[in-house]
Amino acid sequence: xxxxxxxxxxxxxxxxxxxxxxxxxxxxxxxxxxxxxxxxxxxxxxxxxxxxxxxxxxxxxxxxxxxxxxxxxxxxxxxxxxxxxxxxxxxxxxxxxxxxxxxxxxxxxxxxxxxxxxxxxxxxxxxxxxxxxxxxxxxxxxxxxxxxxxxxxxxxxxxxxxxxxxxxxxxxxxxxxxxxxxxxxxxxxxxxxxxxxxxxxxxxxxxxxxxxxxxxxxxxxxxxxxxxxxxxxxxxxxxxxxxxxxxxxxxxxxxxxxxxxxxxxxxxxx
Numbered sequence: 001x002x003x004x005x006x007x008x009x010x011x012x013x014x015x016x017x018x019x020x021x022x023x024x025x026x027x028x029x030x031x032x033x034x035x036x037x038x039x040x041x042x043x044x045x046x047x048x049x050x051x052x053x054x055x056x057x058x059x060x061x062x063x064x065x066x067x068x069x070x071x072x073x074x075x076x077x078x079x080x081x082x083x084x085x086x087x088x089x090x091x092x093x094x095x096x097x098x099x100x101x102x103x104x105x106x107x108x109x110x111x112x113x114x115x116x117x118x119x120x121x122x123x124x125x126x127x128x129x130x131x132x133x134x135x136x137x138x139x140x141x142x143x144x145x146x147x148x149x150x151x152x153x154x155x156x157x158x159x160x161x162x163x164x165x166x167x168x169x170x171x172x173x174x175x176x177x178x179x180x181x182x183x184x185x186x187x188x189x190x191x192x193x194x195x196x197x198x199x200x201x202x203x204x205x206x207x208x209x210x211x212x213x214x215x216x217x218x219x220x221x222x223x224x225x226x227x228x229x230x231x232x233x234x235x236x237x238x239x240x241x242x243x244x245x246x247x248x249x250x251x252x253x254x255x256x257x258x259x260x261x262x263x264x265x266x267x268x269x270x
Contacts, residue, residue, distance in 0.1 A: 020235040023249040023261045027242040028220075031199040033175040034112045034119035039262075042172045044240060047222060048205040049175040052087050052105070052153070053165050065166045069100065069176065069206070070153075073165070082129055083160050087153040092229040094178060095203075095210045102147030102154075104176035104206075109155075110140035111182075112173055121173035127164065129156045178204055209238055218242060 028041035033049065036042050046054075054068035067073075071090040077083050092100040111117055113125045115135045125131050125143070134142035144156040157164065168174055185198035203211050209222035222238040243249035246263050253261040 018235045019237040019239060020260075021239040021241060021258045023241045023243050023252050023258045025242070025246075025249065025263060026244050027218075028240075030197075031203065032197070033108070033172050033177065034117060034121060036172050037120060040240070040242065044220065044222075045172045045175065047207060047209045047238060048203065048211065049172075049207040050092075050228075051170055051172075051175050053169040055166075055170055065170060068170075069105075070169075075160075077160070078156075081159060083157045085155045085157065085164070087155075089151045089153060090229065091151075092206055093227040095205050095225055095227050097227065098178070098204075099150070100176065100206050101150040102152055103150070104178055105153045105174075106145050106147050107179040108177040109145045109174060110134075110143055111177065113143050114138070114140055119173065121171065124168050124171060124173055127157050127159070127161055127168075129158055176206060208234060212237075 024040050024043045026038075026040055028036075028044050029038050030036055030041050031045060031048070033045055036045055050068045052068055052070040052073075053065050055063050056066050057063055067090075069089050069092060070087040072088045074086045074088075075083055076086070087102075087105075089100065089102060094100055109125060109128075112119050113122055113128070113131060113134055115122070115138060122135075129144040130142040134140050146154045148154055181204045182198050205211075205225070206227075208225055208228045210225045210227075211220065212223040213221040219242060220240045222240070224234065224236050241252055241258050243252055243261075249258075249261040249263070252258045
């Protein structure tokens with residue numbers, strides 16, 4: 001579903017007032033990348049953030065992995081059988097104007113692997129050297145991810161895995177995060193005596209869209225990000241409408257309130 005919306009969002013040139021409205025099921029449960037398990041949450045996240053790699057479709061409709069935040073990727077096989085991947089990052093900014101750096105990926109991946117995070121996706125990084133040691137010692141510096149420079153993100157893997165770029169480097173769980181933003185908003189939530197859902201207050205994102213308007217449980221409006229550092233063919237506004245059942249989603253489509261709907265109702269499937 002996330003890929004389908006991405007493809008739809010790339011159908012036309014970006015124009016002022018152009019809007020795409022879609023329904024991908026019920027409302028999202030979280031916008032914290034390491035906990036997003038449902039389709040609505042993951043779909044919203046891949047429009048707000050950009051990972052190292054991204055999935056696009058060719059003219060035949062096949063999905064392919066291409067560069068996202070990574071401008072290039074180089075791999076080197078080491079003498080001990082491990083493989084080092086070096087991602088040269090393109091120039092990009094967060095939605096608050098700060099520069100996206102390799103440290104943002106280091107923080108996000110360490111946070112994902114940390115057993116105290118209790119992320120259901122931590123095992124995605126089990127092929128990264130030092131993963132088991134880092135979790136046992138609860139010392140994330142043992143995880144072999146690093147930032148030799150602001151524009152170089154380096155990962156050492158236990159071997160050669162041809163699915164690493166597709167499965168790990170495009171996953172919502174490995175999206176970059178700003179450590180200062182997450183910690184500041186978590187602390188603010190704790191000070192208020194509330195659950196520390198940092199993403200509910202002020203999202204700072206690096207993707208093609210920014211969150212603009214939210215009607216709790218009803219819809220979420222995204223606007224094209226002025227900080228996104230590359231050209232895009234997409235609607236100026238992207239609206240996610242939420243429906244608790246497939247039948248409700250179909251009703252939104254029939255009433256022309258959305259341009260696309262997923263999942264389809266049982267009646268449509270048959």
